Amino acid sequence: MTHAESDHAVGTAPAPFGRIDNVAKLFGADRNARGGFVALEAISYTINAGELVAFLGPSGCGKTTLLRIVSGMTKPSSGRVEIRGKAVDGPYADFGFAFQTPNLLPWRSVIKNVLFPMEIKGRSDTAARRNAESLLRMVGLEGFALSRPHQLSGGMKQRVALCRALIHDPSLLLMDEPFGALDELTRMEMQDLLLEVRRVKKMTTLFVTHSIAEAIYLADEVLVFSRRPGRIIDRIRIALPYPRTPDMRYSAAFTDYERRASTQLGVMHARPHDR
Amino acid sequence: MIAKLGLPFLGLAILIAAWHFYVRAFHVSPAVLPLPGVVLDAFLENWRLILGELKVTLLESVYGFGLAFLLGIPLAVMITSLPMLNLTFYPLLIATQALPKVALAPLILVWLGIGIESKLAIAWLVAFFPVVVDTATGLRATPAEYLDLAASVRANPLQTFTKIRFPAALPFVISGSKVAITLAVIGAVIGEFVGSTEGLGNLLLVANSQVNTALAFAALFALAILGIVLYVLVALVEFGLSPWFGGARHG
Numbered sequence: 001m002t003h004a005e006s007d008h009a010v011g012t013a014p015a016p017f018g019r020i021d022n023v024a025k026l027f028g029a030d031r032n033a034r035g036g037f038v039a040l041e042a043i044s045y046t047i048n049a050g051e052l053v054a055f056l057g058p059s060g061c062g063k064t065t066l067l068r069i070v071s072g073m074t075k076p077s078s079g080r081v082e083i084r085g086k087a088v089d090g091p092y093a094d095f096g097f098a099f100q101t102p103n104l105l106p107w108r109s110v111i112k113n114v115l116f117p118m119e120i121k122g123r124s125d126t127a128a129r130r131n132a133e134s135l136l137r138m139v140g141l142e143g144f145a146l147s148r149p150h151q152l153s154g155g156m157k158q159r160v161a162l163c164r165a166l167i168h169d170p171s172l173l174l175m176d177e178p179f180g181a182l183d184e185l186t187r188m189e190m191q192d193l194l195l196e197v198r199r200v201k202k203m204t205t206l207f208v209t210h211s212i213a214e215a216i217y218l219a220d221e222v223l224v225f226s227r228r229p230g231r232i233i234d235r236i237r238i239a240l241p242y243p244r245t246p247d248m249r250y251s252a253a254f255t256d257y258e259r260r261a262s263t264q265l266g267v268m269h270a271r272p273h274d275r
Numbered sequence: 276m277i278a279k280l281g282l283p284f285l286g287l288a289i290l291i292a293a294w295h296f297y298v299r300a301f302h303v304s305p306a307v308l309p310l311p312g313v314v315l316d317a318f319l320e321n322w323r324l325i326l327g328e329l330k331v332t333l334l335e336s337v338y339g340f341g342l343a344f345l346l347g348i349p350l351a352v353m354i355t356s357l358p359m360l361n362l363t364f365y366p367l368l369i370a371t372q373a374l375p376k377v378a379l380a381p382l383i384l385v386w387l388g389i390g391i392e393s394k395l396a397i398a399w400l401v402a403f404f405p406v407v408v409d410t411a412t413g414l415r416a417t418p419a420e421y422l423d424l425a426a427s428v429r430a431n432p433l434q435t436f437t438k439i440r441f442p443a444a445l446p447f448v449i450s451g452s453k454v455a456i457t458l459a460v461i462g463a464v465i466g467e468f469v470g471s472t473e474g475l476g477n478l479l480l481v482a483n484s485q486v487n488t489a490l491a492f493a494a495l496f497a498l499a500i501l502g503i504v505l506y507v508l509v510a511l512v513e514f515g516l517s518p519w520f521g522g523a524r525h526g
Contacts, residue, residue: 073426097427103420107442107516117428119438 017049017204018070018172023079025065038229039065042079045223045232049171052198052205054215056261057225063208064100066230067174070206071095083172093121095172096165096203100180102157104149104164110136111145114163121168128167135163138200139193155186159193166201173198173205179214188246191217195244212265216257217244224264234264309489317489318496324478325497331474333501335391335463339398340456340505346399347406347455348448354407355414356436365411372404376462380469394466394474401462402455409454413447414440449513456505464498475501 023043028036039062047053055063068074070081072091081088083095096117104113111132112119118128136142139159149157158178165173175194179187191214198205209215215222216238224234236257240248248254291311297303298310305313318325354361354368380397387393417440425435467476475498482490 071427073423091426091429093429095427097424099420099423101420103424105421105424105439105442107445116424116438120425120428120430120434 016046017051018047018081018083020045020047020066020070021080021082023066023069023076023081025062025069025074026077040069040076041229041231043230043232044079047083047204047206048220050202050204051220052195052207052218054219054222055206055208055225056212056215056222056265057210057230058227058265059210061225061227062230063225064176067176067206067208070172071097071174073097093168094170095174096168096170098158098161098165098173098175098178100177102149102154102161104157104160106149109146109148110141110152110160113149113160114167116164117167123168131169132163132167135166136160138197139163153186154182155190158182158190162194162197166197166203169201171203173203175205175207177208177210180209180211187214192244192246194218195242199243212258212261213249216240216254216261217249222257222261224261234260236260306486306488309492313489314492314496317487318493321490321493325475325493328473328475328478328494329497329501331391332460332463332467332476332498333505335394335398335466335474336456336459336501336505338391339395339462340402340452340459342395342399343402343406343455343459344452347403348410351407351410351414352436352441355411368404368407372408376401377465380465383466384470389470389472393469394463394471397466398459398462401465402459405451405454405458406448407451409447409451410444413444413451416447417443445516446513449509449516453506453509453513456509457502460498460502460505 020043023040024038025040026036027039043066045053055066057063065074069076070083070088072081072088083092086092104110105116108116111129114132114135115124115128118124118132133142133145136145139162141156141159141163144152144156149160152160161178165175179190182190194205194207195218207215207218209218216236219238222234222236222238223232224236225231226233238257240251240253294308295311298308309317350364354365376397379400380393383396383400384393387396421439421443422435425439430438463474464476464479467474468480471477475494479491479494479498482488482494
């Protein structure tokens with residue numbers, strides 16, 4: 001259960017971190033596979049250690065389902081997922097999950113929300129508390145440890161949720177459209193914050209989004225998903241260097257990536273930009 | 276703020292004034308409806324008696340409510356945790372709730388006598404259902420995203436219950452309790468009506484039979500105050516908990 005916390009080092013060359021192997025998901029089908037729908041169709045992908053991979057696609061394309069399958073919270077109908085050499089069979093200790101909503105427990109203070117995973121693991125000790133405090137400092141929330149979630153803005157709540165996902169130093173961070181509900185300015189702030197956190201923590205990150213600009217701004221690689229049934233229709237390697245800066249959003253390269261993703265998604269003529 | 280606190284009292288003042296002038300204008304007999312001032316006199320003259328009877332009814336209500344709370348919450352936890360128990364008892368529970376508890380009062384009197392036990396039993400019986408049903412509803416209404424969070428950190432079923440499902444159900448428990456505490460007072464009075472030698476319900480009956488309408492009204496007001504005070508106490512608990520629930524309260 002604790003093996004993962006110790007070796008957190010990530011090599012310079014991308015090393016295979018995990019493998020998604022021919023994963024498919026059928027929902028609501030009866031025993032003869034009738035009446036349901038195919039959410040995901042034969043997805044294969046190799047996750048490199050330390051990379052940030054964005055799953056980009058329209059609503060209902062199964063990208064969230066794939067993220068949940070990687071976490072072990074949802075079982076695939078066929079295929080398998082392997083993380084750090086181990087087949088995924090149910091949730092494991094070594095990932096942190098950030099949900100679509102901040103999903104903070106309203107009756108707990110900020111720090112108690114951050115410590116929640118440690119409490120469940122029975123390791124909510126002074127070291128964990130110090131770690132929680134340093135995470136809150138990193139996301140700019142020092143001084144809010146004893147606040148209640150309802151006293152925070154949407155962006156602040158998502159920062160707390162990010163701290164909670166990282167409190168046990170996971171090597172894998174799974175994020176399910178975590179900034180989808182935020183206003184545009186807060187959202188861009190959160191994107192820079194995430195990149196900064198990743199620079200420090202070096203965790204491998206899978207990030208689900210339906211925002212083309214967000215996917216390109218954040219990711220080493222963008223996986224573009226088709227409408228249902230979800231398939232990977234394009235893999236866009238983003239060659240922009242890190243640290244990424246807001247002015248990169250207006251570079252020619254960035255626009256080229258946007259055009260390519262938009263074309264793949266079939267929204268080129270209708271909506272050049274997401275939103 | 277002044278309006279918020281003052282207007283309810285203005286409403287009360289209007290009611291009392293209307294009452295006063297109605298009695299005066301239509302020369303209503305004091306046996307039917309005494310003047311508010313006369314009721315106040317009766318209240319002040321008999322305050323020791325009323326206070327004593329109030330104490331009895333208060334204890335019956337609070338004990339009945341407490342018992343409903345202590346037995347109702349574990350039952351709600353059991354029926355929501357075990358589908359088999361739920362199927363076995365929940366329909367029965369709903370069916371029993373439809374039964375007018377007043378109808379059981381004479382039977383309970385036969386079983387438990389005219390002492391405090393029978394009042395307590397009736398108060399418990401009427402307060403029990405809101406506690407069980409609301410708590411069970413709350414335990415079933417855990418937001419799916421909280422359960423997702425529990426799954427993502429691999430919480431075991433006991434941890435999921437103590438750290439997520441139960442605290443998430445607390446607003447429902449409180450709203451059930453608000454209903455239950457007022458019902459407990461009603462239950463206690465029903466018990467006193469059916470057979471008793473003490474309590475505000477008994478005082479009301481005695482005053483009525485002596486056509487001492489002013490005293491009956493005084494007892495009635497004492498009952499209203501008792502109900503309101505108990506309700507406010509539960510509401511205060513709810514208010515104290517409200518930061519825990521992001522200000523969003525149910526019921």
